Amino acid sequence: ETGVTQSPTHLIKTRGQQVTLRCSSQSGHNTVSWYQQALGQGPQFIFQYYREEENGRGNFPPRFSGLQFPNYSSELNVNALELDDSALYLCASSLPTSGGYTQYFGPGTRLTVL
Amino acid sequence: AQRVTQPEKLLSVFKGAPVELKCNYSYSGSPELFWYVQYSRQRLQLLLRHISRESIKGFTADLNKGETSFHLKKPFAQEEGSAMYYCALSGNDYKLSFGAGTTVTVRA
Numbered sequence: 337e338t339g340v341t342q343s344p345t346h347l348i349k350t351r352g353q354q355v356t357l358r359c360s361s362q363s364g365h366n367t368v369s370w371y372q373q374a375l376g377q378g379p380q381f382i383f384q385y386y387r388e389e390e391n392g393r394g395n396f397p398p399r400f401s402g403l404q405f406p407n408y409s410s411e412l413n414v415n416a417l418e419l420d421d422s423a424l425y426l427c428a429s430s431l432p433t434s435g436g437y438t439q440y441f442g443p444g445t446r447l448t449v450l
Numbered sequence: 451a452q453r454v455t456q457p458e459k460l461l462s463v464f465k466g467a468p469v470e471l472k473c474n475y476s477y478s479g480s481p482e483l484f485w486y487v488q489y490s491r492q493r494l495q496l497l498l499r500h501i502s503r504e505s506i507k508g509f510t511a512d513l514n515k516g517e518t519s520f521h522l523k524k525p526f527a528q529e530e531g532s533a534m535y536y537c538a539l540s541g542n543d544y545k546l547s548f549g550a551g552t553t554v555t556v557r558a
């Protein structure tokens with residue numbers, strides 16, 4: 337069983353640019369969530385995808401968007417980057433069951449916006 | 451709205467001493483509570499989940515609905531326990547709300 341992987345590890349962009357971050361879910365997991373973790377803070381929920389549909393969203397503007405693919409890999413896209421978007425972006429995959437579910441996190445992508 | 455508060459940013463304990471990390475939450479329904487741990491240069495990983503009532507690496511946590519708390523405890527701190535600890539809450543929508551985290555340093 338493979339764990340959650342993310343790419344790239346690090347990324348540097350300039351203000352106004354667009355970025356795509358990628359996540360490969362743990363085998364068999366059909367749900368993926370994305371989180372933003374600013375320095376010194378806990379992760380903040382961005383959105384969740386279940387079977388390729390958005391299934392909940394946190395307080396993030398529409399320039400944060402996502403996709404989930406049939407193989408359950410996913411992308412986080414951020415348009416018109418701002419300096420405050422600099423953070424660690426985490427994805428977490430899970431398999432909901434009747435007993436609830438546990439989210440398994442990837443190592444994250446460190447995004448720096450200059 | 452759901453909210454998690456970890457009042458201690460930093461906690462320093464001696465090896466062998468008891469450890470308690472505080473977590474308070476705010477949620478109108480019946481939440482599911484978690485503790486996640488992040489060791490240096492490693493990913494966030496689940497430490498324990500209250501619904502399963504498991505004890506992992508000697509850690510336990512009791513959900514106190516009256517005090518809306520979910521404090522993490524360990525009777526004897528170990529040096530490898532130095533890490534960042536996050537309390538998290540999940541409601542009906544399954545999103546996780548995290549506290550700001552507590553950095554624990556275990557000293558020899």
